[in-house]
Amino acid sequence: MNNIINNPHWQELIKKIQQMTLMDDVFFNSFMDNNFGAMEYILNIIMSRADLRVSHIQAQHSVPNLYGRSVRFDVFATDQYGNEYNFEVQNANDGAEPKRARYNIDMLDFRKLNAGDDFDKLPETYVIFITAQDVLSYGLPIYHIERCIMEVSQQFNDKAHIIYVNGENTDDTPLGKLMQDFKQPDADKMHSKLLSDRMKYLKSTKEEVTKMCNIVEEYSAKRFDEGVRVGERRGERRGERKGKHKMILQNIKSLMRNKHFSATEAMEALSIDKAQYSRYLALL
Incomplete structure (x- = not known):
């Protein structure tokens, strides 16, 4: 001990x-x-x-x-x-x-x-x-x-x-x-x-201190694992959002290329929320 x-x-x-x-x-x-x-x-x-x-x-x-x-x-x-x-x-x-x-x-x-x-x-x-x-x-x-x-x-x-x-x-x-x-x-x-x-x-008490050390270590490990799982879930959600934005961006580019729309006209045609226009203009 x-x-x-x-x-x-x-x-x-x-x-x-x-x-x-x-x-x-x-x-x-x-x-x-x-x-x-x-x-x-x-x-x-x-x-x-x-x-x-x-x-x-x-x-x-x-x-x-x-x-x-x-x-x-x-x-x-x-x-x-x-x-x-x-x-x-x-x-x-x-x-x-x-x-x-x-x-x-x-x-x-x-x-x-x-x-x-x-x-x-x-x-x-x-x-x-x-x-x-x-x-x-x-x-x-x-x-x-x-x-x-x-x-x-x-x-x-x-x-x-x-x-x-x-x-x-x-x-x-x-x-x-x-x-x-x-x-x-x-x-x-x-x-x-x-x-x-x-x-x-x-x-x-040595026995109790040792027991508390084990408990704290186990608790810290659990909190770390929970944090990793939360991070993974958040990463998955971010990945889903990123994939959605990528698809929308491709649709905007397709309308601009094939229909000769301006970026704003393409976003209007796709019914994109106007609050998101600046995001897609920056990506373009």
Whole structure:
């Protein structure tokens, strides 16, 4: 194990891990995996309660979808009442857009019912985004989003809830101190001993550091592969567009050559959008 830890590549990974906080999803997932005490502590602060007990936790919970996009929850938890929680930590605003919250809510329901099941079997669900910035930009520490009946200003009461926790709020309230801890890489500077002890364990125990290095390396490889696939898809689309433009250009040239049209007359005859004229004139 010493040989692994002393490897220069792994030294870089270890340095990266030492700087990680609970706002880094890969670290948050490892931190919360089967960590019932920490999950209950975080959940009760966010929900402004003291009685919630967690009966199930699963990090990186995947929900396959044969008919569309699958989803992978950062952390999925269930409380003693059967309520379900999807926790997502986001350092970047574009990972916490409203339509993602909507999709996650839908996928929580998607995995629950079998054909013929009664809708009463659907549990109360919460999608909770903990974001580094104030994504909704109203300057509030926390946002609760509910469906409502607009005409009578009453909740629709479908038992599906979305919560955004604003990581920019670092005041002296329990929620503000929790956000301070979420952004703190140094375990000794955390307010919560419960979170601090877990942070120390993950960052100082050789076995756990080695495990974290493997996780970070695997995660980085997956992100790279995903980036390559996205790049390939974009390349294919660019290739398709390039082929289309090439064909249009050939048609313009054919009309100019065979019909003695001007370039503008040829583009008019081909019903090309006038906004594209300058593009084809430059290509000609």
